[in-house]
Amino acid sequence: MPSTQRRLVVAINPAASFGRHLSVGPEVARRLAAEGYDVSIAREANWELLEREVRHAVSLGTDGLVVVGGDGMATLGVNALVGTDIPLGIVAAGTGNDFARALGLPFEDPMAGLDHLLGALERDAVPVDTALVRHGDQEISYGCVLSAGFDARVNERANRMRRPRGASRYTIALVRELATFRPRRYRLTIDDGEPRELGAMLISVANGTSIGGGMRIVPQASLDDGLLDVFVVHPISKLELLRVFPKVFAGTHIDHPAVEFVQAKRVRLESEDAVAYADGERIGALPVEVEVRPASLRVFR
Structure with a gap:
């Protein structure tokens, strides 16, 4: 459990990997809360609303954004946080999961990804490059x-x-x-x-x-x-x-x-x-x- 309670936003894509991992997002939020994190969930019916909700949640202040899904969700997280000091966590639950692969994160088993995230949350976040198109x-x-x-x-x-x-x-x-x-x-x-x-x-x-x-x-x-x-x-x-x-x-x-x-x-x-x-x-x-x-x-x- 974190020594001081930290706030995390968990963004969930309900269509992750064509719906095969619908239960992963709620389980991520549950496990993080059980570990003592103050968790708020961002989950909306469509992509545009989800992007808006995530940006709003980040603007209110958080110690991290965790996205649950594939590369689309990773891209959402990148664009919400790039240039800020707020770290991004990824629990890969999509089809391709290429950004998770590049980061050396588990990309085939979402529960392994969650276990890895729980350990990573106890370490300092790492800076990486992004590309702007x-x-x-x-x-x-x-x-x-x-x-x-x-x-x-x-x-x-x-x-x-x-x-x-x-x-x-x-x-x-x-x-x-x-x-x-x-x-x-x-x-x-x-x-x-x-x-x-x-x-x-x-x-x-x-x-x-x-x-x-x-x-x-x-x-x-x-x-x-x-x-x-x-x-x-x-x-x-x-x-x-x-x-x-x-x-x-x-x-x-x-x-x-x-x-x-x-x-x-x-x-x-x-x-x-x-x-x-x-x-x-x-x-x-x-x-x-x-x-x-x-x-x-x-x-x-």
Whole structure:
């Protein structure tokens, strides 16, 4: 039990992992209260109301925000807390859980995640980098990866599918998208360098390591190096793309001749025929500008 009672806001996504973990949020709140924390719950019927409730709860003052769910909930927490001294805790209960993976948190068993959080609450919160993406007048922070290209198109297709419910939906969408996909033309600007015109299957701007529930597109990425990692897959055949993608899960694709990595503090990405997703959330059609924000978020790790 904490030596002095600390206040925690617990934000719950009732649709976490398509409803498979509906009981996790209440159990997190119950366990934290049993450990002596002053717990308030933020749970609303839709995403917009939940974001508003979380920001309001944080504005009233708290010693930490705990989000229960997947990468969407992690993104909600990042955007509510980035640039503040209030730490973020994550109990991963979603489908992909890529930000939890990048942080080294349990990502397959929510109860293991809760046990880890209880220990982390007794330690000092750790600063990590975030990335800020600008899209028109919109500014959104993310923790893991922004992508524009083949994988973003797969996300678009998967989001339109009603079945199956679960991680296999992404795999099915990937196979279907492959049938019609072609390389896109991009204009890529790194820091203050000259714009570069190129064709690519996809371009990602990574703060963390993975997308799509463990696809380790940038296995060498670090959350505390003050840098973004730009990942480019140059044009290859569809057959070769199918050969490369399984290697991405293991992070063994980094030596493939069609793969390129560049580190940056700022990135501008333009295209007339591509959309961007950040940690699974749709940002919109390019162009976008991304910059790293070093040590801008404190997390219970």
